Amino acid sequence: MRRGTAARALSAVLMAAGLAAGCTASGGSTDDGRGSTAPSSRDPRPNGADGPSVLAVKIDNVPAARPHTGVDAADVVYVEQVEGGLSRLMAVYATRLPESVGPVRSARESDLELLRQFGRPVLAFSGAQSRLLPLIDRAPLEGVTPESSSGAFRRGTDRSAPHDLYLRPERLMDDPPGRAALTTGFRFGPPPAGGEPEDALTVRYPAARFTFTWSDADGRWPVSLDGVPATTTEGDRLAPATVVVQYVTVRPSDYGDFLGNNTPYTETVGSGEATVLRDGRAYEANWSRPTAEDGTSFTTEDGERMDFARGQVWVVYAQAA
Numbered sequence: 001m002r003r004g005t006a007a008r009a010l011s012a013v014l015m016a017a018g019l020a021a022g023c024t025a026s027g028g029s030t031d032d033g034r035g036s037t038a039p040s041s042r043d044p045r046p047n048g049a050d051g052p053s054v055l056a057v058k059i060d061n062v063p064a065a066r067p068h069t070g071v072d073a074a075d076v077v078y079v080e081q082v083e084g085g086l087s088r089l090m091a092v093y094a095t096r097l098p099e100s101v102g103p104v105r106s107a108r109e110s111d112l113e114l115l116r117q118f119g120r121p122v123l124a125f126s127g128a129q130s131r132l133l134p135l136i137d138r139a140p141l142e143g144v145t146p147e148s149s150s151g152a153f154r155r156g157t158d159r160s161a162p163h164d165l166y167l168r169p170e171r172l173m174d175d176p177p178g179r180a181a182l183t184t185g186f187r188f189g190p191p192p193a194g195g196e197p198e199d200a201l202t203v204r205y206p207a208a209r210f211t212f213t214w215s216d217a218d219g220r221w222p223v224s225l226d227g228v229p230a231t232t233t234e235g236d237r238l239a240p241a242t243v244v245v246q247y248v249t250v251r252p253s254d255y256g257d258f259l260g261n262n263t264p265y266t267e268t269v270g271s272g273e274a275t276v277l278r279d280g281r282a283y284e285a286n287w288s289r290p291t292a293e294d295g296t297s298f299t300t301e302d303g304e305r306m307d308f309a310r311g312q313v314w315v316v317y318a319q320a321a
Contacts, residue, residue: 052177054118055097057167058125059089060105061208065163066225069233070098072312075182077240079316080110081250083261085206090114092121094181097173102166104153107132109253110266112139116292117183124152124167129255144172185295189307192300195281203245203316210316212243214280220311221277241311243277244298246287247320266317273320274298278309 054075059068061079071077074091082088088105107125109132115121116139124144128136136143144167146153152171156164200213212221220239223230230238253265271288276298285306289296298306 052181053121054177054181055093055122055124055169055173056111056115056118057091057093057101058105058107058111058123059091059101060103060163061087061089061225062163063226063228064159065103065105066228067231067233067235068102068238069166070101070169072232072236072238073098073101074312076184076186077312077314078114079203079210079314080108080114080266081205081208081264081317082108083263085208087205087208087210092118092182093169094177095179097169097176099170100154100166100168103156103159103163104165104167105162107136107143108263109135109255110264110268112136112141113292114266114268115139115141117185117289117295118181119183122172124169124172126162126165132255183295184313185289185297186313187298187305187307188310191279191281191309192283192304192306194300194302195283197280198277198282199280201243201245201275201277201282203318212240212277212314214277215239216280219279219309221314223314239312240314241278242308242313244308244313244315245275245277245318246296246315247273248317250317250319268296268317269294276306276308 059071071089071091073093073096075094076092078090078092079087080090090111091101104124104126107123107128111123112135115123120140120142122142122144127145144152146165149172152168154166154168156166198214200211202209202211209226211224211227213224215222218239220241221243222237222239232238249267249270250264251267252262255263269289269292271286274285274287276283276285283306284301285298287296287298300306
């Protein structure tokens with residue numbers, strides 16, 4: 001049975017016993033959230049090498065990390081669960097680069113699968129636990145950390161570590177790579193027939209909550225995080241044109257944090273159901289990503305292509321039933 005779309009509060013309580021409470025990862029590897037300080041031999045990929053690709057930035061999303069900087073300039077914002085039922089963002093930039101992005105935090109194993117669709121993206125992150133670093137080094141991406149590219153990062157003065165690290169994208173790329181680098185599989189155009197009127201939708205993780213409320217005046221979905229309006233450091237409201245709640249498999253990984261919480265692994269390859277919000281309506285859809293190199297296609301229940309509204313897209317990964 002498909003999920004209803006009226007007055008919903010979607011629960012994504014992801015294996016609370018195994019993920020939120022957690023268990024120590026095999027081998028005893030831990031991550032305190034600040035990332036490993038092990039240096040990297042990588043240099044950021046210059047524009048034009050093997051074709052332009054996107055800039056992806058891993059962003060902190062606990063209350064102490066808000067408001068965010070530069071998230072409103074992203075073309076796509078991915079939301080995924082991390083340890084303790086909390087959440088992090090992955091902001092992807094192709095059409096414009098903000099002066100600053102952050103706070104920047106550590107990478108997770110799921111990020112490697114998610115980013116395969118972009119060819120060879122630049123991934124800016126604060127670090128990762130030691131056992132994950134070799135996987136990142138072998139992945140088809142250019143990892144950028146404060147240790148490998150110190151000039152591309154700065155520390156803010158109004159917050160304490162680890163919520164004070166910011167990326168300066170112009171230190172990595174002279175120009176944005178352009179819309180062609182957005183190999184997400186998303187299509188943009190007029191809304192399909194059908195759908196149901198929707199005023200608000202909430203997605204819940206064990207320790208995080210996202211609410212998207214339709215604004216007729218702005219033609220967007222203003223975001224609230226844990227019941228508080230989400231704004232930028234300049235005071236502007238975060239408000240995507242399209243919101244996708246994508247139902248996926250979220251399972252334990254082989255990694256954990258220093259508290260013993262297991263790191264969830266979000267599987268983004270496969271197929272399943274989704275709810276797409278655009279133009280004040282909710283559409284039940286199906287998603288498909290056959291391989292990690294593919295983008296994700298969306299179709300309506302009738303099998304027609306699901307087009308998104310032009311503007312920023314948020315993709316929230318929620319546990320499939």
